[in-house]
Every structure is written in structure tokens, then in C-alpha cells.
Amino acid sequence: MNTNVPHNNYRKIIHIDMDAFFASVEQRDNPELRNKPIAVGYSGNRGVVATASYEARKFGIHSAMPSSVARRKCPELIFIDTNYEKYEAVSKQIYEIFQEYTDIIEPISIDEAFLDVTENKAGKLYAVDIAKEIKQKIRERLNLTASAGVSYCKFLAKIASDWKKPDGLYVIHPTKAAKFISNLDVDKIWGIGPVTTKKMHNLGIFKGEQLQNMPLQILSREFGRMGRVYHDLSNGIDNSPLEPFRQRKSVGCELTFEKDTCNTEEIYSLLNYLARNLEERLEKADFRGHTFTLKVKFHDFKQITRSLSCSCPYLYREEILSVAKEILKSIPYEANPIRLLGVCISNSIYKPKSYPNEYLQLTLDF
Structure with missing residues (x-):
């Protein structure tokens, strides 16, 4: 795949997602936890796993899993109480790295954001080069890893960042987008959850290619206004803007x-x-x-x-x-x-x- 995003009318969007953020911070700060299955969260009877290390994920442990279930799956699992003050301090350092390249940043969470680097402070032509530098700076300054996705829209940048986790970097070039989406399972497309997936399957739609070929009229009939959304996303059309910081009232x-x-x-x-x-x-x-x-x-x-x-x-x-x-x-x-x-x-x-x-x-x- 050609990873050089051309200098043209396409936007240049990067999605950065920290790898097992809470757990990775704890393993970084405590060498005794490295290479061990750990879960960050409350370990009590009504506890829930917030984040699991990749070592714990091998046992089937995942976020939002009840702590009691996680312990049954992995008796050696080490629980660490959440320390949001620490995570927020590290997150601030991560966002400071983002701001070295652009001020158009849409925070998704404490460890995840979209960046629009179409016009960037570093004056770089290729978004993939910026993504590489951001990953390198996060590793060198913070001793943490992040996965990055690069594309011309938020939908594909997000999918790209998940493609080669952990410590991944993947680019979906505009000219390759349609083919890439055609091979996706339909439940990978934004807004298509379990119920919609079942309905899609009943219509004979299992892959992005089948969704691409489904007439808009049928999609609108079956899914209402979301039919247009599914049609557009399956064809690589996503013009949703980045929404930078606004003061929250809640x-x-x-x-x-x-x-x-x-x-x-x-x-x-x-x-x-x-x-x-x-x-x-x-x-x-x-x-x-x-x-x-x-x-x-x-x-x-x-x-x-x-x-x-x-x-x-x-x-x-x-x-x-x-x-x-x-x-x-x-x-x-x-x-x-x-x-x-x-x-x-x-x-x-x-x-x-x-x-x-x-x-x-x-x-x-x-």
C-alpha cells in the first residue's frame, strides 16, 4: 500500500489511540507489573474492569467485564485501583505533543483523539510522517505506546488505528478506501450494532462490498435516515468535521x-x-x-x-x-x-x- 497521502484536496486526519492506557501507565511506573496480567479497576464484588493489560487480554479479560468474572478467567490477575489524577497528568503530556502539530484536535477521551493535520505547524506534506513522529515522541518522552490511523476522514482513520494494535500504524489511502471497505464485515462500519447487523445479514449483506452495491432506495426503506449514513460510509464518504475543545457544562x-x-x-x-x-x-x-x-x-x-x-x-x-x-x-x-x-x-x-x-x-x- 502506498502510505504517502497526496497533497491535494483531501483532508489529512490522524486518529491516535493509546494502547491499554491505564494498564500501560501502571506497568511503566511499577517494573514488577511488567509482562504480567493486570486489570485497572475496582476489585470488589461489584467491581468492573476499566482497562486490562495485553497479558490479561490473552485470558479473555476485557473492559467492562465484572471483576469477579475476570478473576475466574485468570486467578493470577493483579488488580490495580484507578488513579485518574495520574492518568490525567500523562494525558496532558500526550495532548501537548498533539499541539506541536495542530490546534484542530477533537478529544474522544482521556487517551484518544482525532487530529486534522491538513495544514500543520510542522509544515509536513504527509500525514503518515506526522503520525510516526507523534508515536515516536510518545515512546521517547513518556515510555508508552500508541496506535495511529491515517486517512482522509474520521471513520477510516479510526478503523485504521485499530487495524494493527498494539503499537500500530496503518494508512488508508483515498484511492484504496473503496477496496478496503469492501472487505470489512458490516459490523465494523460506524452505527451498525448487533441488531442492525442481524438485519443486514437477513438482507444478504455481510461485507462492505455488498453494502456498497445495495441501492440507496432499499437501504432507506429498511433503515430510515440511517440508510443514507450506511450508504455513504460504505462508499468512503464521511465529511463530519472535527470538533475541538469547548468548555463543558457537565x-x-x-x-x-x-x-x-x-x-x-x-x-x-x-x-x-x-x-x-x-x-x-x-x-x-x-x-x-x-x-x-x-x-x-x-x-x-x-x-x-x-x-x-x-x-x-x-x-x-x-x-x-x-x-x-x-x-x-x-x-x-x-x-x-x-x-x-x-x-x-x-x-x-x-x-x-x-x-x-x-x-x-x-x-x-x-
């Missing part, structure tokens, strides 16, 4: 489950994890909000949000978990499995002393 986090579930015990376990995470985020951001919002996305991608406001700000895990459970009681999920839960605090009437890395608001998207 603090939240969410979990996309590895498998959809309607098991109440498992859902409560994940809510507990989210509540602990949100408590830490509120403290770090020095944020006080009076409105709590629970977001629930079901297996069919239908989504609802329910909010509850209080005269006193929501600050602590116990009250966050309590109100989340109370709201959840009003949501019928027994026959409608949940694929994502999100919790958020907003409606602040308190002015924080500072806004440390607000654009790095953690979104736990597993």
Missing part, C-alpha cells in the same frame, strides 16, 4: 457493554462502577451540579434519558448510585437488553476555581 461518563444485558445484578454492578468514576471526576473537575441524568441505550439503539434535579449538588457515589437505581426502576429493560449506560451531572450554579483539562472529560466507551 461531567459524565458512560459504558458500552461488551454484551447487551437485562440482568439486574450486572446492571447494578456497572452502575456502581459508573458512580465511583463520576464521583472522582466531579472532585477532579471541582464541579458541582444539581441535575443528575441517566442515559440508557437499548440493544436496538433506541435511547432514553431521565433526569432528576435537587436543591443540593450531587457529589458522592452513594447518592449518585441511589438516584440512578431509583430512576432505573421506571425504565422497562427486562425484555429490552441494555447496551449502554451513562451518568451525568449538570446544571451547575457554582463557579469552580479552575477547569483542569475539561476537554479531557473521560468517556469510558468500551
Whole structure:
């Protein structure tokens, strides 16, 4: 594959994704943890794995897995409590490297971002050269590895960064995009989850090539307005802009489950994890909000949000978990499995002393 992105009208987009970020930081800082299966997260009965090292992933351990399940899969698994203050400090260093090349940065999470380097501070012609330099600087300055994807749009840059993990670099050239997408399983295309995948299969669509050849009229009939989205993405059309930092008016986090579930015990376990995470985020951001919002996305991608406001700000895990459970009681999920839960605090009437890395608001998207 020719990895030289031409200097023409195409955008030059890089997606950077740190490899097992939390776990890699812990292994870097503690030599005794290197080359061992570790999980970052809460190890208690209702604990959930936030990040697993690559050594742990060999045992089938993954993010959002209940800690009890992870321990059964790997009795030698080492649990490390999350240290968001440390991770945010490292994340700030990573973003400082990004800013050496461009100010058009869309943060996805604490360890992941899109960069538009069409016009870049280094004056480099090829985006792949910038991606190589960023990876090298992250390794040399921080002793960590990152995977990078390069293409002309966000959709393909994201797929490219996942292609050769860990420590990968992959480029999807504009002239190679259609062929690359044609070989993808349809569930690799943005917005196509388990339910849509099944519907695609029923229509005889298993690969990108079959989706490319499906008339737009049929896709629109079967999938509504998303039919146009699937049609465009399968043909390499993605004009979505990068959205740089805007001051946030809320603090939240969410979990996309590895498998959809309607098991109440498992859902409560994940809510507990989210509540602990949100408590830490509120403290770090020095944020006080009076409105709590629970977001629930079901297996069919239908989504609802329910909010509850209080005269006193929501600050602590116990009250966050309590109100989340109370709201959840009003949501019928027994026959409608949940694929994502999100919790958020907003409606602040308190002015924080500072806004440390607000654009790095953690979104736990597993």
C-alpha cells in the first residue's frame, strides 16, 4: 500500500489511540507489573474492569467485564485501583505533543483523539510522517505506546488505528478506501450494532462490498435516515468535521457493554462502577451540579434519558448510585437488553476555581 497521502484536496486526519492506557501507565511506573496480567479497576464484588493489560487480554479479560468474572478467567490477575489524577497528568503530556502539530484536535477521551493535520505547524506534506513522529515522541518522552490511523476522514482513520494494535500504524489511502471497505464485515462500519447487523445479514449483506452495491432506495426503506449514513460510509464518504475543545457544562461518563444485558445484578454492578468514576471526576473537575441524568441505550439503539434535579449538588457515589437505581426502576429493560449506560451531572450554579483539562472529560466507551 502506498502510505504517502497526496497533497491535494483531501483532508489529512490522524486518529491516535493509546494502547491499554491505564494498564500501560501502571506497568511503566511499577517494573514488577511488567509482562504480567493486570486489570485497572475496582476489585470488589461489584467491581468492573476499566482497562486490562495485553497479558490479561490473552485470558479473555476485557473492559467492562465484572471483576469477579475476570478473576475466574485468570486467578493470577493483579488488580490495580484507578488513579485518574495520574492518568490525567500523562494525558496532558500526550495532548501537548498533539499541539506541536495542530490546534484542530477533537478529544474522544482521556487517551484518544482525532487530529486534522491538513495544514500543520510542522509544515509536513504527509500525514503518515506526522503520525510516526507523534508515536515516536510518545515512546521517547513518556515510555508508552500508541496506535495511529491515517486517512482522509474520521471513520477510516479510526478503523485504521485499530487495524494493527498494539503499537500500530496503518494508512488508508483515498484511492484504496473503496477496496478496503469492501472487505470489512458490516459490523465494523460506524452505527451498525448487533441488531442492525442481524438485519443486514437477513438482507444478504455481510461485507462492505455488498453494502456498497445495495441501492440507496432499499437501504432507506429498511433503515430510515440511517440508510443514507450506511450508504455513504460504505462508499468512503464521511465529511463530519472535527470538533475541538469547548468548555463543558457537565461531567459524565458512560459504558458500552461488551454484551447487551437485562440482568439486574450486572446492571447494578456497572452502575456502581459508573458512580465511583463520576464521583472522582466531579472532585477532579471541582464541579458541582444539581441535575443528575441517566442515559440508557437499548440493544436496538433506541435511547432514553431521565433526569432528576435537587436543591443540593450531587457529589458522592452513594447518592449518585441511589438516584440512578431509583430512576432505573421506571425504565422497562427486562425484555429490552441494555447496551449502554451513562451518568451525568449538570446544571451547575457554582463557579469552580479552575477547569483542569475539561476537554479531557473521560468517556469510558468500551
